[in-house]
Amino acid sequence: MPTLQDQRVAVFGATGHTGRFVVDELLRRGMTPVAVARDSVKLAASGFPERGIATRCASIDDPASLDDALRGVAAVINCAGPFLETADRLAVAAIRNSVHYLDVSAEQPSAHETLKKFAGPAQEAGVFILPAMGFYGGLADLLATAVIGDWNSVDENLIDEIRVGIALNSWHPTPGTRITGARNTAQRLVVNDGHLVPLAQPAPEVSWDFPEPFGRQDAIAVPFSEVILMKQHLNILQLHTYLNLSSLRDIRDPATPPPAASDESGRSSQIFLIEVIARKDGHTRRLVAQGRDIYAFTAPLVCEAVARILRGDVLKSCGAHAPGAIFDAKNFLHALAPDLTCSFEAV
Missing domain, CATH: 3.40.50.720 (NAD(P)-binding Rossmann-like Domain)
Incomplete structure (x- = not known):
């Protein structure tokens, strides 16, 4: 072989x-x-x-x-x-x-x-x-799959809710990101009552208490391709993804420069944190993942x-x-260390 x-x-x-x-x-x-x-x-x-x-x-x-x-x-x-x-x-x-x-x-x-x-x-x-x-898409799908674990196969009951919170300390977009953003005008989708439906307009805003170093952040619903991935194989009743507003303001500002290398590898100094919260039958599970530079981490x-x-x-x-x-989601995520650190909590 x-x-x-x-x-x-x-x-x-x-x-x-x-x-x-x-x-x-x-x-x-x-x-x-x-x-x-x-x-x-x-x-x-x-x-x-x-x-x-x-x-x-x-x-x-x-x-x-x-x-x-x-x-x-x-x-x-x-x-x-x-x-x-x-x-x-x-x-x-x-x-x-x-x-x-x-x-x-x-x-x-x-x-x-x-x-x-x-x-x-x-x-x-x-x-x-x-x-x-x-980073947008596959990572959140793996994180959600890992945090859900046996919930997706124990019975036929839907998982009540998955909420994904993404925090970036900054977002300096590449030229490709800007081109894609300008051309991708399709209506964004979320999962509501077990079905893919258009995101409500105006997009819902929340205050999300992220772990340090971010703390409380104003965030807005910005679903990416992870919604499509999760819906394909997870039994979810409600699924919503939020992005902190400060990073969204960065990417919407045409004056924001592209990412700049901060070390010999070419990675920028950008820090990201993703928090995935899953709820089913009164139980809550939570997973937090943190890393550096969403482009390099991909x-x-x-x-x-x-x-x-x-x-x-x-x-x-x-x-x-x-x-x-x-993939075995937990094993896959573990293999990404030290580029990604994860912590799991069952409440």
Whole structure:
């Protein structure tokens, strides 16, 4: 059986901010990245060839170029948004070439369509399709799955409520984040009475008591792709996600600069904290996770998923899945240390 070092992983959007972190993380884990980008000029100037990293240029509008880019790889990680424009065509190419597909989309419509459209084709092709395996999306799904634990299988009763609170000490968006935000005008969804429904307008605001170093924060409902992932495999009656308002003001301000490196790894000084609270039949469980730099953290998160798929450390057969459905969530989160610290509490 091939080892992880024997298998190549394509990174589509490798010259972007998150893509570069993913390439570096694959190398750190002893895996072999193939840097793929749409812009040949950026690819040539990326520095990848000088580091011995194979590069390939591919256009999302050219199926033949995508086939060439995926030649000889075991999996592809899509870091190139907006994912409403890239996910479908790259996932089709991945299935056509029997390659596992993962992306890091925070976009609800993209994650929803990917799970819905590719469930059957991925199963037939013998590959895994995992959308939204990033900070927004996959992380919250894994955290919720871990905090729920046996609640999702003890009986058929719905979990009464899951509330996700996200606090950032700042949010300096990448150019890709700004482009995606401008184009993603779809109505955001939450889970109410067990069904996906549009988020109420104006979006609800709350005061959330986060653990230190954040403390009490004004927050607003901003559901990301984690809602789509959780709804696919968890029995939830109510699901809502909140983001602290100060970070939302940062990203809405056109004068906010992109992230700046604060160490040799390229990570920024941004700190994040996610609190997941689950309630069922009068019982409450709580999990708090903390780390640094939402863009840089996406790299170990998605690369851990790739590594587990390639070595067969999964709970389900091939198809289109949410990460919480195919991975041992607590074990997965533990493997992310020291990039992520978690604390669990049952009340």
